[in-house]
Amino acid sequence: MEVDREDGRSQNQLRPLACSRNILHRAHGSASWSQGDTKVLAAVYGPKAGTKKNENPEKACIEVIWKPKTGQIGKLEKEYEMILKRTLQSICILTVNPNTTTSVIIQVVNDDGALLPSAINAACMALVDAGIPMRHLAVSICCCVPRSGLVILDPTKLEEQNMKAFAYLVFPNSVHSVLPEGSLSVQGEPIENGVITSVTHGVMSVDDYFFCLERGRAASTKLSDFLRRNLQHQSTDSSKAG
Amino acid sequence: MVTYREDGSSEVQLGQTRVMGIVTAQLVQPYRDRPKEGMLSIFTEFSPMADPSFEPGRPGELAVELGRIIDRGLRESRAVDTESLCILAGKFVWAVRIDIHILDNGGNLVDAANIAALAALLTFRRPECSLGGEDGQEVIVHPPEIREPLPLMVHHLPIAITFGFFSNESILLIDPTHNEEAVMNGRMTTTVNANGDICAIQKGGGEGVPQRVIMQCLQLATSKAASITKQIKDAVEAFNTERALRKIKRHPTSTGVDVREKQNQYTCNIPVSLEHFKSKTEVVITRTRKHYPLNMAA
Numbered sequence: 001m002e003v004d005r006e007d008g009r010s011q012n013q014l015r016p017l018a019c020s021r022n023i024l025h026r027a028h029g030s031a032s033w034s035q036g037d038t039k040v041l042a043a044v045y046g047p048k049a050g051t052k053k054n055e056n057p058e059k060a061c062i063e064v065i066w067k068p069k070t071g072q073i074g075k076l077e078k079e080y081e082m083i084l085k086r087t088l089q090s091i092c093i094l095t096v097n098p099n100t101t102t103s104v105i106i107q108v109v110n111d112d113g114a115l116l117p118s119a120i121n122a123a124c125m126a127l128v129d130a131g132i133p134m135r136h137l138a139v140s141i142c143c144c145v146p147r148s149g150l151v152i153l154d155p156t157k158l159e160e161q162n163m164k165a166f167a168y169l170v171f172p173n174s175v176h177s178v179l180p181e182g183s184l185s186v187q188g189e190p191i192e193n194g195v196i197t198s199v200t201h202g203v204m205s206v207d208d209y210f211f212c213l214e215r216g217r218a219a220s221t222k223l224s225d226f227l228r229r230n231l232q233h234q235s236t237d238s239s240k241a242g
Numbered sequence: 243m244v245t246y247r248e249d250g251s252s253e254v255q256l257g258q259t260r261v262m263g264i265v266t267a268q269l270v271q272p273y274r275d276r277p278k279e280g281m282l283s284i285f286t287e288f289s290p291m292a293d294p295s296f297e298p299g300r301p302g303e304l305a306v307e308l309g310r311i312i313d314r315g316l317r318e319s320r321a322v323d324t325e326s327l328c329i330l331a332g333k334f335v336w337a338v339r340i341d342i343h344i345l346d347n348g349g350n351l352v353d354a355a356n357i358a359a360l361a362a363l364l365t366f367r368r369p370e371c372s373l374g375g376e377d378g379q380e381v382i383v384h385p386p387e388i389r390e391p392l393p394l395m396v397h398h399l400p401i402a403i404t405f406g407f408f409s410n411e412s413i414l415l416i417d418p419t420h421n422e423e424a425v426m427n428g429r430m431t432t433t434v435n436a437n438g439d440i441c442a443i444q445k446g447g448g449e450g451v452p453q454r455v456i457m458q459c460l461q462l463a464t465s466k467a468a469s470i471t472k473q474i475k476d477a478v479e480a481f482n483t484e485r486a487l488r489k490i491k492r493h494p495t496s497t498g499v500d501v502r503e504k505q506n507q508y509t510c511n512i513p514v515s516l517e518h519f520k521s522k523t524e525v526v527i528t529r530t531r532k533h534y535p536l537n538m539a540a
Contacts (some may be wrong), residue, residue, distance in 0.1 A: 024346040025258040026293055041345065065298050067289055070264050070341045105291040107343060109262065110251075226421035 011220060014141075014154045017232050019121075021129040027105075027227070029130020032144040033122035035154060037112035038165065042122035044130040046102030059094040061101045066119075066185075069108045080106075080116055087120055088237045089195045102132055114142040116168050116199070128231065137173035138196055139172055139223040142166060143212040145204045151215050167212050171220040172196055173227065217222025250366035254358040256282035257419060258348025260292075261357030264341040265366040267376070269381065272335040279347035280327020281337040284313045286355065293347040293420075304351075311444050312342070312356050315433040321332035322363060323395035329371055336368060338394070349420035352431050356402040357474060364399075364478045370454045400441040401470050403463040404431045409449045416462065425451070432457070432463045436471040 005011070015036030022028040027043035047060060055061040066073070066082040088104065105160065106119045117140035124138050140185070144155050144166030152159065160166060172194055195213065204212075272279060286309040290297045296302075301309070316322055327336040340362065341357045369391050371383045406418040406426040416428060428448025433441040440460065445451075472538035 004284065024260065024291065025348055026346055027291060041291070043345075045290070045294050048294070065290055067287065070266050070339065103290060105289060107262075107289060107291060107345065152362075187463075 005152070007156070009114075011150055011152045011211070012095065012215070012219075014222065015156075016224055018159060019125055019224075019227075021125055021230075022233055027126075027130075028132055029126045029128070029132070031122050031125035031129055033118050034127060035114055035118050037110055038118050038155065039109040040072055040105055040115070040118045040122040041104045041107040042119070042126035043107075044102065044123075044126045044132065045105075046130065046132065047097045047100030048103070049100060051099055055101075057099045060092070060097045060099075062092060062094075063103045064088070064099055064123075065103065066106045067105065067107045069111060070129050071154075071187055074155055080119065082117075083197060083199060084120060086122060087138060088127070091124070091134050091136060091172070092127070092140050093135055096133045102127075102130075111157065113158075113160045114168075115139070116152055117142045117170075117219060118176075120170055120197075125227070125230075137224075138170050139220045139227065140168065140170040141171050141219045141223065142168050143216050143218045145202075145208045145212065151208065151211050153215060163202065163203035165200060165208070167198060167200040167209065167216075169195060169216040169220075170197035170212065171217060173220075173224045249493075250362055252358050252361035252365065256350065256354040256355050256417070257358070258346070259344060259350060259354045260344075260348075261348035261351065261354040261358040262343040262345055263344070263355070263362035263367070265338060265362040266341070267336045267338045267366070267368045269329070269334050269371075269383070270337045271333065272295075272331075277332040278328045278335075279324040280335040282313075282317055282324060282340070282433070283311050283323055284336065284340045284342065284359065286312075286342045292344040292388050294346075296347075303328070304514065307444075308352050308355055309342075311352055311402060311431055311433070311442065312340075312359055314442045314444075315356065315402060316363075319400050319435070319439070320325075321398055321400050321435075321441075323397060328393045329381050330373065330379065334377070338363075338366075338368075339359050347420055350404050352404050352415050353402050353417065356400075356433070357470065360399050360401075361474055361477065362473070363394055363396055365393075365481055367393055370485050379437050390401065398435045398437060399469040399471050400433045400475060400522050402433045402442075404429060404464050405459050405475070406453055407455075414455065414459070416466070429497075430459060432460060434460070434463045434467045436468045438464050465533070485507055515530075 009015070018034045019031060021031045023032055024043055027045060029044035030042065032039065032041045051057050062085055064085045064209040066077045066081045068077055083162070084106070085102070099212050104123050104125060106116065120138060120140035122134065127134060128137070132142040142154055144160065146152060146162070147164045155163065155166065200209070251263065253260065253262045272281070286301060286305045287302060289304045290298050324340070324371070327338065329335060340359050340414040342358060344355065345352055369383050370389045371381050371387060374380050374382045404417065406422055406461065407428040407430070408415070409427045415422060415426070428445070430443065430445040432443050435441060450506045
């Protein structure tokens with residue numbers, strides 16, 4: 001059953017992706033990520049000495065600052081900061097630089113749906129640009145369940161507002177051809193099947209949720225390919241040392 | 243370089259400094275002593291993204307000073323016509339809010355932020371509204387799809403030009419970078435427009451400079467302002483034509499990434515980047531590094 005979307009995409013099509021790294025001069029790492037009209041700018045500074053008050057000094061600490069496009073910082077921004085912090089904590093290797101703080105600053109340039117997934121993707125690319133040690137990358141996607149019909153990927157703002165429920169999912173990026181024994185697996189399952197973060201809004205049935213997960217997983221492979229191509233392409237261009 | 247993304251948002255690149263300006267508007271009740279005027283407010287955000295020494299939270303004194311300089315340039319010189327923002331005297335006026343986000347601190351944030359604010363104001367469109375209701379006291383805001391939104395009335399463009407003074411070598415610098423800012427002895431920001439009017443001068447502390455030098459700065463500023471005004475106007479022109487063209491053809495011309503159900507078959511349409519959707523106006527504001535000999539010995 002084909003769902004008619006306003007911009008002519010099918011239900012499984014993502015919007016055009018664009019990503020560029022190293023766009024800011026002062027920040028140690030920076031990246032800009034856009035999915036369609038949603039655009040997010042991420043900057044990374046770190047590691048800096050010392051950790052915040054309530055943080056464990058035996059590990060590195062990640063601090064996230066979310067800057068909305070306009071208006072005051074409220075609870076929604078604080079919630080995004082917390083989700084982003086927990087997600088990034090699980091992909092970074094925190095034991096490498098203990099007692100340090102890495103700051104990730106997210107600036108929303110334009111919000112046209114799927115804002116948090118774009119921010120997570122941008123933050124991940126910025127961390128790569130800054131050279132922060134990570135276990136693997138994370139790719140993030142938004143799946144939503146409309147009132148009638150099948151699950152839709154990567155909604156625009158208008159579509160998001162008309163949905164019954166939607167879920168932001170973050171999957172680990174697969175490690176290819178670097179390890180001699182193939183991709184990593186955890187307890188027999190390939191690592192891509194795991195879910196790092198899942199944030200849902202609205203009411204959806206359990207079946208719908210598993211369907212979303214499956215779709216999200218398929219989409220994350222596409223996103224991983226895009227990330228890999230982007231990183232390889234840019235790393236062959238820039239030959240600056242360090 | 244001034245880039246536009248959509249109505250009311252601009253991004254300025256001045257050397258290594260990068261600033262983003264966003265303009266939004268809201269219908270509010272006017273101040274009691276000015277029932278026929280709209281409101282203009284400027285919020286500056288020194289994002290910790292721009293410089294490791296910027297702290298999040300309350301704006302520090304640099305941010306407040308920057309906001310005040312831009313505010314003075316726009317409000318007191320009556321660059322933006324606030325009376326045209328009035329819809330219903332005493333009840334409804336437009337409150338225009340300018341948010342300035344500093345993304346990268348390469349020095350001379352004041353000038354870049356000023357250009358960003360002006361550029362965003364010039365491309366901002368507010369929805370058209372009309373009076374309706376039973377006694378003509380209700381305001382109906384028309385969505386942009388029904389009626390074309392209107393631009394703001396901007397009479398002139400006040401451009402801020404910052405100078406740095408080095409008394410040891412008797413040098414006067416225009417548009418200092420952040421390394422130069424760290425070692426200079428004094429600074430002065432003059433806001434002038436292309437007509438030669440001085441809108442504001444700000445010299446806060448630092449080394450004292452003779453009057454002759456101030457006059458020299460003003461003359462330099464006036465000539466620079468003319469060229470920068472032209473560049474801003476060209477960029478706005480280009481954006482407006484781009485917007486008009488976009489309204490004509492609305493079909494999406496870029497393909498997205500296809501994700502299929504079957505695990506072993508992946509058709510992949512290479513995602514096309516967004517280049518042709520956005521107007522990239524190549525207006526380069528070159529960082530001039532002119533050294534003018536300062537005769538400090540009176």
